[in-house]
Amino acid sequence: MLRGLLSQPPEHFYSQAAAHITGRRLVEIQGCRRVLEIEEGHLCLDMGRWQMELYGERLAIRALEGQQLVVEGALGRAEFSPRKEERP
Amino acid sequence: MRWEEALDRIQVSVTGSQSRKVLWDWQKGTARLSRITPVLGGFTAWVARRQYSRLEGLCQKHDARVQILRTKGPGRFLAPLHARLGLVAGPLCFLAVLQLSGSLIWSVKYIDFTPEQRALVEEKLLETGLQVGQVATQEKLRQAEQELMSRENAFGWVTLNFVDGRLTAECTSAMAEGGFPQSNSWDLVAAVDGVILSQDVPMGFTQTRVGDTVTRGQVLVSCYKLDHGGQPVWQETRGQVVARFTWEYTYLQPLEMTARVEEPGGARQVEIWTGPFRRTILGEEKTGEGRREYQPLTILGLALPATLVTTYYPQYSRETFSLSQEGAAQLARYNCLCQLLEEFPGAEIQEENAEQTLEDGILTYRWTVTVAADIARPSDQPPVVEAPVE
Numbered sequence: 001m002l003r004g005l006l007s008q009p010p011e012h013f014y015s016q017a018a019a020h021i022t023g024r025r026l027v028e029i030q031g032c033r034r035v036l037e038i039e040e041g042h043l044c045l046d047m048g049r050w051q052m053e054l055y056g057e058r059l060a061i062r063a064l065e066g067q068q069l070v071v072e073g074a075l076g077r078a079e080f081s082p083r084k085e086e087r088p
Numbered sequence: 089m090r091w092e093e094a095l096d097r098i099q100v101s102v103t104g105s106q107s108r109k110v111l112w113d114w115q116k117g118t119a120r121l122s123r124i125t126p127v128l129g130g131f132t133a134w135v136a137r138r139q140y141s142r143l144e145g146l147c148q149k150h151d152a153r154v155q156i157l158r159t160k161g162p163g164r165f166l167a168p169l170h171a172r173l174g175l176v177a178g179p180l181c182f183l184a185v186l187q188l189s190g191s192l193i194w195s196v197k198y199i200d201f202t203p204e205q206r207a208l209v210e211e212k213l214l215e216t217g218l219q220v221g222q223v224a225t226q227e228k229l230r231q232a233e234q235e236l237m238s239r240e241n242a243f244g245w246v247t248l249n250f251v252d253g254r255l256t257a258e259c260t261s262a263m264a265e266g267g268f269p270q271s272n273s274w275d276l277v278a279a280v281d282g283v284i285l286s287q288d289v290p291m292g293f294t295q296t297r298v299g300d301t302v303t304r305g306q307v308l309v310s311c312y313k314l315d316h317g318g319q320p321v322w323q324e325t326r327g328q329v330v331a332r333f334t335w336e337y338t339y340l341q342p343l344e345m346t347a348r349v350e351e352p353g354g355a356r357q358v359e360i361w362t363g364p365f366r367r368t369i370l371g372e373e374k375t376g377e378g379r380r381e382y383q384p385l386t387i388l389g390l391a392l393p394a395t396l397v398t399t400y401y402p403q404y405s406r407e408t409f410s411l412s413q414e415g416a417a418q419l420a421r422y423n424c425l426c427q428l429l430e431e432f433p434g435a436e437i438q439e440e441n442a443e444q445t446l447e448d449g450i451l452t453y454r455w456t457v458t459v460a461a462d463i464a465r466p467s468d469q470p471p472v473v474e475a476p477v478e
Contacts, residue, residue: 034112034115035108035112035115035124038126039126040126040127043126059126061123061125061133062124063120063121064111064114064120064124064133065118065121
């Protein structure tokens, strides 16, 4: 039991990207490397090995600070996929 | 919200084919972009004013067009001040000086002083180092108070209060104790021959009555009285015995007299004293006798914690004056009058007669007056106790 308490989480646990979706209006994201696309109703975020695409209405980044950002708007759909090659 | 955003924020529009690369580079730092909203060909965002130059640099790097849409915060009001820092620095310096100079005397206020008392207090404050511009300490204030109170018959009490740069001096005049001189242990005797007009004797045993003619040295108020057993009962004596008498004085007044006269155009030195600092602004210090004048420094009526000290170095010359006989007589009468009042303070002249003779340039002025004045003086001899009559 003691061993379980003192054991460390998996490697790179704390540096992994994470997204917290609250209802359909707020998404808090940590570990976002880049904002790949920002268009009306569409956001594409580089999350390291994968990428996240958010679709909805009036989507906007409320705050962008380093690798943390907060997205708000009427969220319609979120898609996760392996990261594509960087577009020029 | 970060503090820098609370100060000033700018809404910018970033447009161009590479505008997303601006965001990529922005994410390499730790500064914040807020309310990033996609627009056609780019985005709009709010950025702290102090971070704007970085955003502008990134836009130039990626050929993106940046445009300021709105500003919020106090910056627009403070921007003019930024160009003229003196407008801010001036009041700040003034407040700092005001705070630091709180222990300096800015002004002195005198309450209930007669001109003579005020002159006395001003002189004492100067002696103690409590003039305008100097540091007021409780030790100095108490010392000045005690020294003023120790002056006989000058003040009933004196207080010096120092609050927020203002020194307030208050006093009450000494109450005259019935106008009598201090009591003494021996008899009061007559200073001159005369006729008694009135008596006011609160202590001692009166030996005369109103209307009595007394001679010089006669006991007016005795310091003892024999009881029924023939034993003396002692009491201190004090009182006034006003009598009418004739007083004569002769004064010799030369018609030619020399006097020291101040010549015009003497040198002077003007200094500003504040705290321990003394700065000469006009003239220079000279050796010799100087006369100082102290004046609080004010600008347009605003008191400052400094004193303007002007030292005059007058040059004197001795000049000989020739008096007319009439002028010499007036001067002689004045000197006679001074002598009378010195010997009999408060004397009232009832009749006056003067004789004058001029001989060898000297006016002999003989002044004879009939006056009413207090003639009681303490005897310089111990009383002789009379043996009781058998």
